Amino acid sequence: MQDMAQAFGVALALAGSLDADLVEIVGLSLQVSITATLIACLFGFPLGAILATARFPGRGAVLVVVNALMGLPPVVVGLLVYLHLSRSGPLGFRGLLYTPTAMIIAQTILITPIVAALSRQVLEDLHHEYAEQFRSLSTPRWTAVNALLWDGRFALLTVALAGFGRAIAEVGAVMIVGGNIDHLTRVMTTAIALETSKGDLPLALALGMILLAIALAVNAAVMSLKLTAERHAYA
Amino acid sequence: MFCNYLKKMENYMRLTRSSLAIAAAVALMAGVAAERAAAEDAIIVQSTTSTKNSGLYDHILPMAKAATGVTVNVVAVGTGQAIKNARNCDGDVLLVHAKSAEKTFVEEGFGVKRFDLMYNDFVIVGPPDDPAHVTGSSSAVKALSMISASSKALFASRGDDSGTHKKERWLWKLAGVDPSAASGQWYRETGSGMGATLNAGLGMGAYVMTDRATWIAFKNKGGYQIVVEGDNAMLNQYGVILVSPEKCPEVKAVPGQKFINWLISAEGQAAIGGYRLEGKQLFFPNAQ
Numbered sequence: 001m002q003d004m005a006q007a008f009g010v011a012l013a014l015a016g017s018l019d020a021d022l023v024e025i026v027g028l029s030l031q032v033s034i035t036a037t038l039i040a041c042l043f044g045f046p047l048g049a050i051l052a053t054a055r056f057p058g059r060g061a062v063l064v065v066v067n068a069l070m071g072l073p074p075v076v077v078g079l080l081v082y083l084h085l086s087r088s089g090p091l092g093f094r095g096l097l098y099t100p101t102a103m104i105i106a107q108t109i110l111i112t113p114i115v116a117a118l119s120r121q122v123l124e125d126l127h128h129e130y131a132e133q134f135r136s137l138s139t140p141r142w143t144a145v146n147a148l149l150w151d152g153r154f155a156l157l158t159v160a161l162a163g164f165g166r167a168i169a170e171v172g173a174v175m176i177v178g179g180n181i182d183h184l185t186r187v188m189t190t191a192i193a194l195e196t197s198k199g200d201l202p203l204a205l206a207l208g209m210i211l212l213a214i215a216l217a218v219n220a221a222v223m224s225l226k227l228t229a230e231r232h233a234y235a
Numbered sequence: 236m237f238c239n240y241l242k243k244m245e246n247y248m249r250l251t252r253s254s255l256a257i258a259a260a261v262a263l264m265a266g267v268a269a270e271r272a273a274a275e276d277a278i279i280v281q282s283t284t285s286t287k288n289s290g291l292y293d294h295i296l297p298m299a300k301a302a303t304g305v306t307v308n309v310v311a312v313g314t315g316q317a318i319k320n321a322r323n324c325d326g327d328v329l330l331v332h333a334k335s336a337e338k339t340f341v342e343e344g345f346g347v348k349r350f351d352l353m354y355n356d357f358v359i360v361g362p363p364d365d366p367a368h369v370t371g372s373s374s375a376v377k378a379l380s381m382i383s384a385s386s387k388a389l390f391a392s393r394g395d396d397s398g399t400h401k402k403e404r405w406l407w408k409l410a411g412v413d414p415s416a417a418s419g420q421w422y423r424e425t426g427s428g429m430g431a432t433l434n435a436g437l438g439m440g441a442y443v444m445t446d447r448a449t450w451i452a453f454k455n456k457g458g459y460q461i462v463v464e465g466d467n468a469m470l471n472q473y474g475v476i477l478v479s480p481e482k483c484p485e486v487k488a489v490p491g492q493k494f495i496n497w498l499i500s501a502e503g504q505a506a507i508g509g510y511r512l513e514g515k516q517l518f519f520p521n522a523q
Contacts, residue, residue, distance in 0.1 A: 086320075087324035088323040093485075095485070097325055098310060180311070181309060181310060194288075197434075198453065201455050
């Protein structure tokens, strides 16, 4: 427990000094995870909306699969992406392994099912509310999907945050496809793993605290954005 | 709610436009990121963990960069995984410590040539109360037999086919003990890196075999001490190999070889020998 107290001190000192290496690592963490979240939303929201509104044979099975994919182990995603991006793999010629792009790809694959599955639930609930009106006005499918996405936008923001949270917190996938290379692919979680393996537990814990503070800041920023937008929308 | 729909559709169109802008920004960011990695004369070294965790690379890589202009990006994994990654062509240089596996790597055509680089040694660290009474022993084989015979002693193994794990299994063989039969009992295979295994071993009060460099640099010693050292059987030789450009056409052979040449040059060897932590030299250069 002595480590805990020490970690607080280290965390404050690190955050206070704006250590250049720390800033770089935090910056890359945010760049990778935010980009992955945006791409995952780009695919996940429409997929969720389609699953929420469409009725087709085998839909139940698809929902089970999408929901199950929320539990994708990051290490497995990392391994699959590694095998594809490896120089001996099918996409090796692109030279993407051990780059931030590879990390973005892995995290996108990891969180797209989360975004799709959660937005499907949110939009399906909303669809139940709107279904009668859609029917009475014979609203075309795409118009209905668009309306649902728009009216569900605040709930979808929380869905996006869930995806972001998973991305910024995972270590297994970025460790394998990024390689934790100093000044190139090191992010917060892989730095924490490295310091733990060096036995520097206070520093590892301090980095964890900073990561938590960043996640808190991102969530607070999104929440305030949401509140402002809501005020405008319902004013 | 629904009568405002037209207005909302207008908003929605705006949303679509902004998401297109986001997509463009994403593509741009990804492009920038890829470019950053493709810097000229940047090589990937598939490496064992001890050289990284001990801080050796932080000491020598800036000197290598100044002397050769080569930027070295290190992927530190266990020796087993490093060799596997290099076989997949995912590295330009291999720097590990498992001589026979390295020789096989070269013989099978994956590596150009193996160079001896430096050595240090393995030690066995143990809890302060030393339940197997091995302190001061200079024979690793004897110490391992005593640990296996003791009813109170635990041993934490890497269990990950790393260089350290290979060496440890070899020592068990010499001791005539098959510890895998006791796996999960007194023989605990962590399946992880040196640092993680030390953390786990310390947590359960087990003996651990570690390379000396990682141990000296390790900050969570928790009362543990070296109990066995100085056995010639525990010497730990590091080698460096350029991945074969014939097997892997994308290997950056020129900067890779430049880096290796520097490592085995008088200047590089001096840099390795000059790295000290807490007043102790961690690696002893011995390139020929």
